[in-house]
Amino acid sequence: MRGSISTTDLAKQFHNVLPKDAVLDKDEQLRPYECDALTAYRQLPRLALLPSKIEEIQAIVKICKEYKIPIVARGAGTSLSGGALPHADGILLNLAKLNKIIEIDVHNRTATVQPGVRNLAISEAAEPHGLYYAPDPSSQIACTIGGNIAENSGGVHCLKYGLTLHNILALKILTVDGEILELGGKNLDSSGFDLLALMIGSEGMLGITLEATVKLLPHPHDRKVLLAAFDQIQKAGDAVNGIISKGVIPAGLEMLDQLTIQATEMYCSPGYPSNAAAILICELDGFDEELETQVQLVKKILIDHQAIEVRVAKDNQEAELFWLGRKASFPALGNLTPDYYCMDGTIPRKHLAHVLESISNLSVKHSLRVANVFHAGDGNLHPVILYDANVPGELETAEKLGGEILELCVEVGGTITGEHGVGVEKLNQMCVQFSDAELNTFHAIKAAFDEDGLLNPGKAIPTLHRCAEFGAMHVHHGKLPHPDIPRF
Amino acid sequence: MSDYRDEITSKLEDAFQQKKALQIKAGSTKQFYGRDIYAEELALTDHTGIIEYEPSELYITARSGTPLREIEQAIAEQHQILPCEPPYFGANATLGGTVACGLAGPRRVNAGSVRDCILGTEILNGKGELLRFGGKVMKNVAGYDVSRLICGALGTLGVLMSVSLRLLPKPACEQTIVLTLDSNAAINKMNLWTNTPMPISATFYDGHDLYIRLSSSLSAIEACKKEIGGESIDEKDIFWTNIKEQTHNFFISDKPLWRISVPPNTETLNISGENAIEWNGALRWHKSDADENSIRTEAERVGGHATLFKGNTTDQVFHPLSKPSMKLHKKLKQVLDPVGILNPGKMFAEL
Numbered sequence: 030m031r032g033s034i035s036t037t038d039l040a041k042q043f044h045n046v047l048p049k050d051a052v053l054d055k056d057e058q059l060r061p062y063e064c065d066a067l068t069a070y071r072q073l074p075r076l077a078l079l080p081s082k083i084e085e086i087q088a089i090v091k092i093c094k095e096y097k098i099p100i101v102a103r104g105a106g107t108s109l110s111g112g113a114l115p116h117a118d119g120i121l122l123n124l125a126k127l128n129k130i131i132e133i134d135v136h137n138r139t140a141t142v143q144p145g146v147r148n149l150a151i152s153e154a155a156e157p158h159g160l161y162y163a164p165d166p167s168s169q170i171a172c173t174i175g176g177n178i179a180e181n182s183g184g185v186h187c188l189k190y191g192l193t194l195h196n197i198l199a200l201k202i203l204t205v206d207g208e209i210l211e212l213g214g215k216n217l218d219s220s221g222f223d224l225l226a227l228m229i230g231s232e233g234m235l236g237i238t239l240e241a242t243v244k245l246l247p248h249p250h251d252r253k254v255l256l257a258a259f260d261q262i263q264k265a266g267d268a269v270n271g272i273i274s275k276g277v278i279p280a281g282l283e284m285l286d287q288l289t290i291q292a293t294e295m296y297c298s299p300g301y302p303s304n305a306a307a308i309l310i311c312e313l314d315g316f317d318e319e320l321e322t323q324v325q326l327v328k329k330i331l332i333d334h335q336a337i338e339v340r341v342a343k344d345n346q347e348a349e350l351f352w353l354g355r356k357a358s359f360p361a362l363g364n365l366t367p368d369y370y371c372m373d374g375t376i377p378r379k380h381l382a383h384v385l386e387s388i389s390n391l392s393v394k395h396s397l398r399v400a401n402v403f404h405a406g407d408g409n410l411h412p413v414i415l416y417d418a419n420v421p422g423e424l425e426t427a428e429k430l431g432g433e434i435l436e437l438c439v440e441v442g443g444t445i446t447g448e449h450g451v452g453v454e455k456l457n458q459m460c461v462q463f464s465d466a467e468l469n470t471f472h473a474i475k476a477a478f479d480e481d482g483l484l485n486p487g488k489a490i491p492t493l494h495r496c497a498e499f500g501a502m503h504v505h506h507g508k509l510p511h512p513d514i515p516r517f
Numbered sequence: 518m519s520d521y522r523d524e525i526t527s528k529l530e531d532a533f534q535q536k537k538a539l540q541i542k543a544g545s546t547k548q549f550y551g552r553d554i555y556a557e558e559l560a561l562t563d564h565t566g567i568i569e570y571e572p573s574e575l576y577i578t579a580r581s582g583t584p585l586r587e588i589e590q591a592i593a594e595q596h597q598i599l600p601c602e603p604p605y606f607g608a609n610a611t612l613g614g615t616v617a618c619g620l621a622g623p624r625r626v627n628a629g630s631v632r633d634c635i636l637g638t639e640i641l642n643g644k645g646e647l648l649r650f651g652g653k654v655m656k657n658v659a660g661y662d663v664s665r666l667i668c669g670a671l672g673t674l675g676v677l678m679s680v681s682l683r684l685l686p687k688p689a690c691e692q693t694i695v696l697t698l699d700s701n702a703a704i705n706k707m708n709l710w711t712n713t714p715m716p717i718s719a720t721f722y723d724g725h726d727l728y729i730r731l732s733s734s735l736s737a738i739e740a741c742k743k744e745i746g747g748e749s750i751d752e753k754d755i756f757w758t759n760i761k762e763q764t765h766n767f768f769i770s771d772k773p774l775w776r777i778s779v780p781p782n783t784e785t786l787n788i789s790g791e792n793a794i795e796w797n798g799a800l801r802w803h804k805s806d807a808d809e810n811s812i813r814t815e816a817e818r819v820g821g822h823a824t825l826f827k828g829n830t831t832d833q834v835f836h837p838l839s840k841p842s843m844k845l846h847k848k849l850k851q852v853l854d855p856v857g858i859l860n861p862g863k864m865f866a867e868l
């Protein structure tokens with residue numbers, strides 16, 4: 030039965046298989062793990078474990094299986110959806126010590142790494158060979174590949190180079206039954222079902238990643254960065270569509286709204302045009318000749334969309350300056366407000382202007398400021414809701430506003446999460462996006478891998494009961510948006 | 518353009534009630550792929566039509582029975598392509614069959630697999646329930662990625678009703694060059710070039726000559742040609758169509774054809790008979806009478822797997838799975854097709 034063993038006895042079991050300092054049980058030792066980057070949710074685990082070997086993880090999982098103890102894996106704890114939030118009855122499995130780069134295979138262009146290796150560390154290790162790992166979440170100095178795989182993380186450059194999903198070749202997975210699954214390889218496909226695809230983005234609920242082989246790419250020949258300012262955010266939204274419909278796939282195409290521009294100016298002075306309602310940052314890469322043609326084309330498109338100013342970085346230094354404000358947006362916004370709440374919906378790009386306008390209306394309605402800084406080329410929005418948790422009710426208002434934004438994304442044919450995952454945060458919105466039969470399928474898949482529900486239980490997939498309650502609540506308030514619209 | 522979802526659903530519901538196995542069929546162009554099975558046909562041929570095509574959003578959604586040709590024609594008008602360059606293997610190839618088989622063509626090397634360009638699918642499970650996974654946008658991590666799990670499952674996990682695929686702009690220019698090299702030198706060269714940012718979009722080695730397709734602007738291609746050397750060929754479209762469709766001379770043979778997937782930089786495999794190489798070395802075609810076990814052992818030795826692509830497909834076609842993997846495959850089959858009526862045995866006898 031779950032939790033039938035006392036925590037002291039459980040700790041004894043783990044002491045048998047782990048070094049003494051790898052079992053953390055004191056309150057002050059557990060405190061650092063009580064939340065991830067979604068700090069509104071906090072929960073202490075019963076114990077935190079710090080294995081440094083695969084065999085230790087296997088032993089831990091065996092004990093947890095025997096006593097039916099929930100396991101929450103943790104990489105760097107930068108999840109923005111509460112994916113790494115501990116379970117009250119469970120243990121927290123910190124994988125940060127498994128941080129070895131096992132192999133860089135230059136000629137097959139792969140890196141094989143342990144799960145706790147940081148995203149950026151892979152590119153750093155590949156750098157001497159002129160190679161890099163493409164997915165680059167803004168958190169890349171901290172977040173781990175294990176976390177990236179669990180969340181199918183994206184980044185600024187995934188418009189051209191794909192998400193984590195497109196850049197993982199092989200995984201070694203430990204199932205909760207103690208079996209090791211080797212999925213994929215350095216080759217390009219494998220026999221049987223595409224379990225690799227299923228595993229990526231499964232939020233640590235189907236298995237524990239013990240090892241990953243990732244694809245490395247050669248650095249592009251050259252790159253050029255453009256910055257365009259607009260006096261209306263709608264025009265910037267239309268320009269994004271203009272660029273892509275002209276057959277250009279930029280390496281990155283990002284948008285910042287006025288509030289974000291002001292915040293970054295105060296924070297790190299990137300020198301963005303101060304009169305802009307929105308700016309676009311567009312990075313292009315390729316061969317010299319090809320690149321120059323693209324720069325001219327994009328410049329023309331931006332001007333055709335009534336950009337009030339277009340700059341082309343003349344060198345790397347200026348390009349970095351263009352990126353500086355974008356990269357510092359979140360800390361910069363953090364300076365404006367005691368707390369912020371970052372959302373993550375994706376929409377078809379053509380709805381950008383409409384959705385941004387609706388978000389601004391919702392912001393007025395709930396009297397909370399919302400900043401927008403996001404992956405415009407992918408239609409992946411990151412509305413950032415500014416609030417103060419010390420003001421009673423403000424967190425709830427922020428969550429409500431956030432929920433309404435996500436439902437808006439579903440309404441226009443998009444999704445409630447583009448890269449941050451569902452975690453504990455978007456369980457209610459999952460009920461809006463999926464039918465009962467679909468949710469049942471997810472639960473059955475979970476059970477196929479983990480029949481006792483020990484791996485990260487309660488995350489990512491809501492129970493039908495919860496959805497029924499959420500639905501009832503919504504209808505009561507008359508807010509369920511267009512239940513009859515097909516969601517495909 | 519017609520929607521037969523209701524008819525197909527009720528056929529499936531009946532089959533579920535009666536536990537009657539079905540063989541899913543659309544264009545019948547890839548029936549050869551996978552194990553031979555005999556069951557009542559569930560035809561998707563009439564379930565056709567492009568539902569939504571948004572060139573500026575880079576996606577298309579179409580019903581599964583839609584001819585692949587219709588899709589490629591529609592997107593070509595907007596100067597777009599299917600990134601994975603899927604083979605037809607016959608005039609009637611459909612979208613559903615393409616996704617179910619998950620076979621990509623020459624462009625796989627730099628534009629990704631069929632699964633990589635899937636955005637969302639709508640399927641009927643083995644009970645006839647309509648399920649939608651994924652959507653129309655690239656970045657979408659809500660729920661487990663069932664739409665990509667379905668891809669390449671040969672219809673054993675669900676009947677595809679419609680699919681949304683990501684598209685790419687057609688490259689401004691394409692040229693093919695040819696060099697004469699021995700096999701290991703060809704493998705070596707392909708991988709050296711792939712370690713540079715050259716826009717190589719296809720490679721094929723026939724045992725004597727190495728063909729390389731470059732896709733980019735004319736000026737970039739000219740610059741790369743200088744680096745690679747070799748000679749240009751002018752019949753470029755027909756050449757790569759022949760590779761993709763296996764109408765090139767190499768593929769015309771009565772011998773069993775093995776498809777061996779290996780890490781790209783693997784030396785020439787030790788398997789008797791002629792071979793050809795694609796995908797910068799990652800895909801090896803072997804025309805060989807060698808016994809199955811020796812071929813599979815050789816593939817495993819280098820970290821790959823072997824599929825009997827054409828030959829006596831009554832027995833084992835795909836590379837055997839490990840025990841834990843097969844156990845999971847069975848459970849997943851049970852989830853989506855609880856009474857085992859969808860293409861049973863098409864992939865593995867046990868599924």
Ligand SMILES: Cc1cc2nc3c(=O)[nH]c(=O)nc-3n(C[C@H](O)[C@H](O)[C@H](O)COP(=O)(O)OP(=O)(O)OC[C@H]3O[C@@H](n4cnc5c(N)ncnc54)[C@H](O)[C@@H]3O)c2cc1C
Pocket residue numbers: 065066101102103104105106107108109111112113124144165166167168171172173174175176177178179180181182183184185232233234236237238239359448449485
């Ligand atoms: C400032 C900031 C910027 C960010 N920018 C981006 C961005 O641009 N794009 C983006 O996509 N995300 C971004 N994120 C979100 C976050 O960084 C990613 O989700 C990241 O992948 C999480 O990695 P992590 O190592 O911190 O994982 P954690 O937060 O520790 O865990 C995340 C999930 O992974 C599971 N997990 C971790 N390791 C394993 C393993 N070995 N096996 C199984 N499950 C495991 C956990 O159980 C949990 O469910 C950002 C976060 C912050 C704080």
